[in-house]
Amino acid sequence: KQEVTQIPAALSVPEGENLVLNCSFTDSAIYNLQWFRQDPGKGLTSLLLIQSSQREQTSGRLNASLDKSSGRSTLYIAASQPGDSATYLCAVQRAGSEKLVFGKGTKLTVNP
Amino acid sequence: SQTIHQWPATLVQPVGSPLSLECTVEGTSNPNLYWYRQAAGRGLQLLFYSVGIGQISSEVPQNLSASRPQDRQFILSSKKLLLSDSGFYLCAWSVRGSDSPLHFGNGTRLTVT
Numbered sequence: 294k295q296e297v298t299q300i301p302a303a304l305s306v307p308e309g310e311n312l313v314l315n316c317s318f319t320d321s322a323i324y325n326l327q328w329f330r331q332d333p334g335k336g337l338t339s340l341l342l343i344q345s346s347q348r349e350q351t352s353g354r355l356n357a358s359l360d361k362s363s364g365r366s367t368l369y370i371a372a373s374q375p376g377d378s379a380t381y382l383c384a385v386q387r388a389g390s391e392k393l394v395f396g397k398g399t400k401l402t403v404n405p
Numbered sequence: 406s407q408t409i410h411q412w413p414a415t416l417v418q419p420v421g422s423p424l425s426l427e428c429t430v431e432g433t434s435n436p437n438l439y440w441y442r443q444a445a446g447r448g449l450q451l452l453f454y455s456v457g458i459g460q461i462s463s464e465v466p467q468n469l470s471a472s473r474p475q476d477r478q479f480i481l482s483s484k485k486l487l488l489s490d491s492g493f494y495l496c497a498w499s500v501r502g503s504d505s506p507l508h509f510g511n512g513t514r515l516t517v518t
Contacts, residue, residue: 329507334512336509337507391437391456391501395449
């Protein structure tokens, strides 16, 4: 059974700092890994999708990496801003499945 | 462009009452459709998913059911709500059979009293 873990559960940083969020998964037979952002009381917004054959994806100040063999992914946020404050979730889609398994998320607070 | 609509945004229902939450997707055809529940401290739990009209897969035995009467419509129902059904319900869609991201609606906050 695929399990996804995100550490830390919460993170508080000053504005301007670069930061890394971690995601690990137990079954390396994945189709893709996705990172999402969730603001309080809202749905999830897709940030990045990394296919199993890829090592990383970039969008603006965000960079996500994938090491399938070790079951790890990181989301790097450069020059953090207060508007980046949200909960970040990662999810993996198992090969041959239409379903995603989610981690519990990391709650990020960027202080002005 | 594709959009997903989910309603209502909030709902307060007494124990034992019925439930119907609706989700519709615009701008795409043959999507995969999903219902998730998010409870405090428990993360996102997949409840149901559908790869086509009338095709429903249930992930968790529970007091809920789902139906897909049309290609882009997904309904979550219950005949009698329990207190434990309280939570944040999220509908989502993705392009079937491809490496595409999951897109979520804005969710329904359900409180069972």
